[in-house]
Amino acid sequence: MIFIQGDHHKPNITFDTEINTLVISGNSFPENADAVYSDVLMWMNDLNFDNIDKFILQISLKYYNTATSKKLFELIKKVNDAYRNGHKAEIHWIYMSDDEDMFESGRYYSELIEVPFHFIEIPD
Numbered sequence: 001m002i003f004i005q006g007d008h009h010k011p012n013i014t015f016d017t018e019i020n021t022l023v024i025s026g027n028s029f030p031e032n033a034d035a036v037y038s039d040v041l042m043w044m045n046d047l048n049f050d051n052i053d054k055f056i057l058q059i060s061l062k063y064y065n066t067a068t069s070k071k072l073f074e075l076i077k078k079v080n081d082a083y084r085n086g087h088k089a090e091i092h093w094i095y096m097s098d099d100e101d102m103f104e105s106g107r108y109y110s111e112l113i114e115v116p117f118h119f120i121e122i123p124d
Contacts, residue, residue, distance in 0.1 A: 001014065001015040001017065002014050003015070003039050003040045003043070004036060004039075004040075006025070006026040006027075008027065009027065009028075009029055009030050009031075010026075010027075010028065010030050010036050011024050011025055011026040011027065011028040011036075011061060011064075011068075012024070012025045012026050013036075013037075013040050015043075019056070020052045020053065020054060020055050020056060021055075021056040021057075021058050022040070022044075022055075022056070022057050022058065022075075023058045023060070024057075024058070024059050024060070024061065024072070024075075025058075025059075025060040025061065026061065026062065027061065027062050027063045027064070028061055028063070028064040028065070028068040029063060029064060029065040029068065030067075030068070032067075033065070033067035033068050033070070033071050034067075034071075036068075036071070037068075037071040037074070037075070040075070041071070041074060041075065041078075044075060044078045045078070049082045049085070049087040049089070050087070052087070052088075053088065054088035054089065054090070055079065055082060055087065055088070055089040055090075056089070056090055056091070056092060057075060057076065057079045057089075057090075057091045057092070058091075058092040058094065059072065059091070059092070059093055059094065059106075060092075060094035060095075061102070062096075062099075062102075069105075072109070073109065073112075076091060076109055076112075076113060076115075077113070079091060079113075079115055080113040080114060080115045082115075083114060083115035083116075084114060084115075089115050089116075090115060090116040090117070090118060091109075091110075091113075091115055091116070091117045091118065092118050092120055093106035093109070093110070093117065093118065093119050093120065094120045094122060095119070095120075095121060095122065096121075096122050096124065097121045097122060097123050097124055098124050103119065103121075106119060107119075
């Protein structure tokens with residue numbers, strides 16, 4: 001399922017039904033982050049986690065802006081809520097090994113939630 005086909009300013013947002021993984025990748029600095037993330041946030045609101053063995057949110061962004069940061073945290077909180085309600089869930093934060101800022105951003109989010117948060121470093 002494709003929510004957004006990315007471009008230079010917008011991320012790719014897809015859901016892989018085979019492995020129950022929501023993937024956000026690319027760059028995310030759109031003029032209107034609400035418009036970009038509204039469909040996936042509404043989908044997450046309606047998602048029945050009872051029907052999913054384990055839900056994974058995979059974030060692999062090269063760059064994102066402040067408006068995107070807020071939307072990412074909304075998604076992360078939804079995954080955290082599912083986890084706190086007894087559902088299996090985790091977050092995969094993928095970053096390039098030379099991108100300390102992206103690692104630190106992930107670390108910041110990981111300290112605010114309870115859901116397992118995995119850092120996946122991609123070599124240069």
